[in-house]
Amino acid sequence: MWRLKPIVCEMFLCEHAKKEVFSENRQLKHKWEELKQREKLYTWPDRRVVFDTLESYFIEEGYSSPLMYLHNSPSLLRVKRRALSCAASCGGGD
Structure with a gap:
C-alpha cells in the first residue's frame, strides 16, 4: 500500500541497536539526534497534516x-x- 514508508517506520531503531552503534561513535550519535529533531517537522502534532483535512471532510459530511x-x-x-x-x-x- 505505501509507496513511501511512514517516517516513523524509517526512523525506528531499537534501544539495543542504538547502544551498540552509538556507544562507539559519538559523532554518529550526534547526527542521529539531529535527524530525530528534523523528524519532528513531519510528525509533531501541532501542524495540520493530511489526516486533519480528511477527518474534517468526513465530519462536515456528518460522519464521526x-x-x-x-x-x-x-x-x-x-x-x-x-x-x-x-x-x-x-x-x-x-
Missing part, C-alpha cells in the same frame, strides 16, 4: 468515529490549541 484521533484526542487537541495560541501571540504560524 472515535478513531478520528486528530479531532477527538484530548491530548492532540490540547497540543493544537497551544500551537494556535503561540502562533497568534508570536505573530507567526504555518
